[in-house]
Amino acid sequence: MGAMTTPEARLLVVEDDPNIVELLSASLRYAGFDVAAAMSGADALTVAGEHKPDLVVLDVMLPDLDGFEVIRRLRAGGQRVPVVFLTARDNTDDKIRGLTLGGDDYVTKPFSLEELTARIRAVLRRTHSAEPAGRLAFGDLELDEETHEVFRGGSRISLSPTEFKLLRYLMINAGRVLSKRQILEHVWNYDFRGEDNIVESYMSYLRRKVDNTEPRMLHTIRGVGYVLRATDA
């Protein structure tokens, strides 16, 4: 469920696993991006030529060229297109560290869609500066995407990483009813194989931390899902 903001950016997804290409294309497109895909390094260079992406989502492990080579060639023409890399968790490659200094970023597999779209938006924000600021607010609840800080009524609340992602997802979709399945698919890693109950647990944590004062904002719609909204029923 995309937070439709500006007329959004053009992305190029480069990834050899067809399932992940499918996953990313569908959800990023639905999030409002204009998405093109490529399944090899050579392919990526061709498609980039036509599609002129504003940002590239790039798996560092490709069958032909490696991701860094792809970037080198993409940028050979002088264009400094920003990148979000997809890497394996155990990849301690220094090259990534080096590249992220240039305003790029990386996400380790398996990732959650929430995490990836947040990174994409953050990189676009830094490079294009046409993106909305990375601070979400709803009532007296505030969430800063840059610093990972959350405030309720002005006082700072400390959240675990998952709690933070869940709250961000709820805030981006404030007013919309989200099913447990939907939340699971966006906030948890795509390889998570648990039950809906984990969402109930985390909603319980969140309520204790950020929703223990009136007016309550985290509401359960029995049989449907959860919604962040100001008014009570």
Next chain:
Amino acid sequence: MGAMTTPEARLLVVEDDPNIVELLSASLRYAGFDVAAAMSGADALTVAGEHKPDLVVLDVMLPDLDGFEVIRRLRAGGQRVPVVFLTARDNTDDKIRGLTLGGDDYVTKPFSLEELTARIRAVLRRTHSAEPAGRLAFGDLELDEETHEVFRGGSRISLSPTEFKLLRYLMINAGRVLSKRQILEHVWNYDFRGEDNIVESYMSYLRRKVDNTEPRMLHTIRGVGYVLRATDA
């Protein structure tokens, strides 16, 4: 039963159980959709080629291809046709996860026709954006399909899932007299084997919750059924 609105969309129903195909074709057609049907994956691809559906209603369990394969091939041509999947309730299949990512949705069997058509309309609304908004109104009674909120005279009323579906059905068919049997067949799951009396019970609940002020809107037509309308007759 049909809320005749726009000239409505073309659907392709793909399902191997002939009873369900029959049930769906008849009722979706009656709801105003232009419906084609297919009983296998291969069949689906052929029919889709001729019929060019705006949306596919697709059982994930098919005798030949599985539903995901059908979708992959349908979309191979670059067309991003939206889908409402039909799944078994206990389907813990990994592939089921990720279904709602591209704006698609799913309904678990056994479903109610009311539920399925609501999902179909919601998906069309999100993808085509030519559908009427998901908010029904009748007099000072309002029902929001997105947020599952119901208001009478401006104040929010909380309904259980079945109460909500029943009221939506009545509102979509406002002014039309609906028999108890008709209501049972549309609002309750298709495998429900109870008596008409359940409808009386739920009408009683609804009256208490949403029709306890003048002017009364939920009228009984003795020996025939119920109707939602403003004036007495």
Next chain:
DNA sequence: GCACCCGCTGAGAAGAAGCTGAGAATTTCC
């Protein structure tokens, strides 16, 4: 007017959905 039928509703049993504390497993951090 009387009897009958239909619909209304309260009570309650059975089940489903959701919440939370406890604890095991895992990861992170120092």
Next chain:
DNA sequence: GGAAATTCTCAGCTTCTTCTCAGCGGGTGC
């Protein structure tokens, strides 16, 4: 390497929901 934090599961509990039943009462037909 150990402590702390975090993630995830599970089971008990509570609350809400569904559905049935039976008695009541009002309309309808004779």
